Amino acid sequence: MINKETNNIIEMRNITKEYDGQVILKGISFNIHEGEFITLLGPSGCGKTTTLRIIAGFEKQNSGDVFFEGKDLTPIQINKRPINTIFQSYALFPHLNVFDNIAFGLRNKKAKAESIEREVMKQIRLVGLEGHENKRIHEISGGQKQRVAIARALVMKPRVLLLDEPMSALDVKLKHQMQEELKRLQQEIGITFIMVTHDQEEALTMSDRIVVMNLGSIQQIGTPQEIYNDPENAWVAHFIGTSNLIEDGRFVKDNEVVIDGKKFECLDTNFGTDENNIDIVIRPEDIEFRKPNSGFFNGEITQMTFKGVYFEYLVETKHRTWLVQSTIEKELGEKVAIKWNSPSFIHVMWKQIEN
Ligand SMILES: Nc1ncnc2c1ncn2[C@@H]1O[C@H](COP(=O)(O)OP(=O)(O)OP(=O)(O)O)[C@@H](O)[C@H]1O
Numbered sequence: 001m002i003n004k005e006t007n008n009i010i011e012m013r014n015i016t017k018e019y020d021g022q023v024i025l026k027g028i029s030f031n032i033h034e035g036e037f038i039t040l041l042g043p044s045g046c047g048k049t050t051t052l053r054i055i056a057g058f059e060k061q062n063s064g065d066v067f068f069e070g071k072d073l074t075p076i077q078i079n080k081r082p083i084n085t086i087f088q089s090y091a092l093f094p095h096l097n098v099f100d101n102i103a104f105g106l107r108n109k110k111a112k113a114e115s116i117e118r119e120v121m122k123q124i125r126l127v128g129l130e131g132h133e134n135k136r137i138h139e140i141s142g143g144q145k146q147r148v149a150i151a152r153a154l155v156m157k158p159r160v161l162l163l164d165e166p167m168s169a170l171d172v173k174l175k176h177q178m179q180e181e182l183k184r185l186q187q188e189i190g191i192t193f194i195m196v197t198h199d200q201e202e203a204l205t206m207s208d209r210i211v212v213m214n215l216g217s218i219q220q221i222g223t224p225q226e227i228y229n230d231p232e233n234a235w236v237a238h239f240i241g242t243s244n245l246i247e248d249g250r251f252v253k254d255n256e257v258v259i260d261g262k263k264f265e266c267l268d269t270n271f272g273t274d275e276n277n278i279d280i281v282i283r284p285e286d287i288e289f290r291k292p293n294s295g296f297f298n299g300e301i302t303q304m305t306f307k308g309v310y311f312e313y314l315v316e317t318k319h320r321t322w323l324v325q326s327t328i329e330k331e332l333g334e335k336v337a338i339k340w341n342s343p344s345f346i347h348v349m350w351k352q353i354e355n
Contacts, residue, residue, distance in 0.1 A: 006031065017054065046213045057083075166182065282345055
């Protein structure tokens with residue numbers, strides 16, 4: 001039974017994992033809510049796939065517990081778990097056609113022929129593969145292969161679907177299309193999706209909540225907005241989006257910081273008084289250009305890159321180099337001033353303690 005108060009379908013408690021004496025997961029704990037799209041996000045090697053494989057049952061943790069609806073999941077065999085996995089490579093059967101690939105699990109369970117036909121066709125319609133039932137796997141596109149993999153998993157009616165880097169085999173355009181489709185599908189069928197990705201944008205656009213991981217530890221858990229707008233530490237801020245990280249700022253008192261000798265109003269409180277053990281992040285899209293002497297700091301444009309819909313600039317001021325994103329075209333060497341328009345654009349966080 002789902003715990004109605006918490007709505008948790010899966011609970012991970014203090015999970016550790018070692019391979020050959022090397023610690024991969026350092027005691028991670030988090031909850032997964034029924035019906036949510038949750039993403040494990042982090043750089044290569046941080047342990048996200050290992051976490052997914054422990055939930056699926058392909059790996060066993062060295063210590064800690066995994067609960068499914070409050071019951072210990074660890075002794076439950078892989079095929080008895082109400083969980084299905086879509087692998088990075090999709091792992092389709094090349095010698096079977098689309099229909100038979102999707103029907104495989106039901107046939108294995110000795111389901112009746114009519115019910116197999118009905119359920120497989122339902123999934124085929126759901127993922128938009130009508131008319132392709134008889135095609136072999138090598139006769140369909142990458143996007144269609146992904147749809148087969150999704151249908152093959154969903155036909156087993158799992159409560160939780162695990163997706164390991166599902167977009168990694170797709171080109172950029174198809175990737176964006178499938179991201180939208182997958183999100184829509186998840187909302188339509190309402191089951192819990194747990195996705196692994198190292199792609200920040202993918203995590204931010206698709207997830208209800210994101211678990212940000214680094215070096216076998218959880219750095220932050222939150223909605224995309226929380227993680228983007230309110231990163232818990234400088235590592236998350238950096239990883240989520242290119243940022244201006246000010247490591248030598250000072251938290252003077254509630255709602256006041258000093259950056260490069262100037263006082264600024266901020267919204268942050270509770271970092272003590274005259275505290276140097278903080279980092280300040282200001283996002284490049286929150287910085288604007290002004291005429292020289294009309295902003296916070298004067299500087300010069302030392303680099304510019306056209307990014308398609310905006311320009312990305314490096315602006316050299318007396319104390320540092322700022323990253324600025326703007327739709328306004330400037331010239332290399334141009335003298336400018338920079339400014340931000342709201343105290344909310346300053347993000348103060350404690351300096352990270354190294355793991
Ligand atoms: N079966 C295994 N035996 C030994 N080491 C392993 C095994 N599986 C994973 N590792 C190691 O554990 C670490 C974490 O791997 P994991 O696949 O969980 O990371 P990840 O965050 O998913 O990264 P990636 O995005 O590269 O897959 C890596 O250093 C990896 O080499």
